[in-house]
Amino acid sequence: MAESHIVADICEIVEHRSERMTQLELLHTFHSHICTPFKVPQNQNVEAVWLSDVPRIAFKNENLLYAMFAISATFVLRSQPLNMDMQMRRDRYLALNLHWQRKAIDELSELNADAVSFTALLIQINSFAMMHERINPLCGYEAVVEWLKTGPGSGQIFAMAATVVRQNPDSKFKALMNAKPAYDPNIEHHFRHPIPPQSRGLLDGHLAQVEGLTSDTREVYEKTLRYLGTINESIIEQKPSFYAARQIQGFSLLIPKVFVEFVEERRPLALVILAHFFAMIALVQDPPWWVGDAAVKAIRALSEALNAGGETMPQEMEWPCSVVRNKGPH
Structure with missing residues (x-):
């Protein structure tokens, strides 16, 4: 065999080994950190599913396997933000994850419903986690909107x-x-809680008067604010953080789709309500790793969007801004 062929074969083996080692590292990360993200653990049944069943299902379902790789890569990048190789691999895993998920949805059956469900959940969590790195001075508000828009489809x-x-x-x-x-x-049951005290004046404040709320628009805003009441209840009652974590993930899935459109239109009241949501997240004690600094960064990004053109910061932003001040510099 020619020497050039031998060198090429060795290079290919090395590359394959590098990929295998990375994937082994990511599987270890998934098992060690992604499966058990809470200080107070969930029930043993749930933990057993994540630690044992999900990896086993992933070995037979490419969509779930690449979802595991992608979210584990995001976890690694949290402590290694300049790891360009991991960023490149994460982008590739995300693309493969979405490709195989679309194919699995087209063929949805009892055989792959678990894989599709776990994959959708990991995609949603990863999307939130990536806000931590995507919200920056050049891409603040847009990164928040990008996350919010994943909700209806999920x-x-x-x-x-x-x-x-x-x-x-x-x-x-x-x-x-x-x-x-x-x-x-029953979707309506998610909106049965009262609006949190910090947010009760929003529907009758200056921004609401300027927008001139119709009955339909008011209902959209009120439903969204009532959803914040579910998170507020978990915080007040000092429930384990996995309660609030599930409610945080449910926000983009369950709120009225029209609210997302209002945020895209940069309606000031919609941006303020979204800032109140992130302020609520910032109050959660012992949050899972994927929350990171996203809440504080999102509030700052929304403040900048509201302040574009030198506009005076609306009074309705006082509470979210005070939460950011209390959190200190990030």
Whole structure:
């Protein structure tokens, strides 16, 4: 065999080994950190599913395997932000993750519903986690909107998969669906809590008067604010942080789709309500790793969007801004 061919073969083996070692590192990260993100652990059933069942399902489902690699890479990048190789690999894993997830959704059945559901959840968590690195002086508000826009599509996927999952007595995703705080299939029940005290004046404040709320618009804003009441209750009652974590993830999935459009339109009241959501997140004690500094960064980005053109900061932003001040510099 010619020497050039031998060198080429060796280089290929080295490259393959490098990829295998990276993936082994990411699987270890998934098992060590992603599966157990809470200081107070969830119930043993849920932890067993994440630690044992999810990796086993992933070995037979490319969409879930690449979702695991992608979110684990995001975790690694949290402490190694200048690791260009990991960033490149994460981008590739994300692309492969989305490719195989679309294919799996097209072929949704009892055989792959668990994989589709776990993948959708990991995509959603990873999307939030990546705000930590994407919110910067050049891309603040846009990064927040990008995350928020993932919600409606993910919500549809969860709804489709949940229908199949409920019919399968052997489903592993059921353990997550039934774990506290259990997902309520009646969407309206997620908006039954009172608006948090810090946010009660928003619908009758200056920005609401300037916008001139119709009854339909007011209902959209009120529903969104009532959802904040679910997070507020978990904080006040000092529930384990996995309660608030699930409610935080539910925000983009469950709030009215029209609210997302209001944020895209940069309606001041919509931006303020979103800032109140992030301020609520910043109050959660012992949050999971994926929260990071995203809440504080998002409030600053929304403040800049509201202050574009030298506008005076609205009074309605006082509470979120005070939360940022109390958190100190980041």
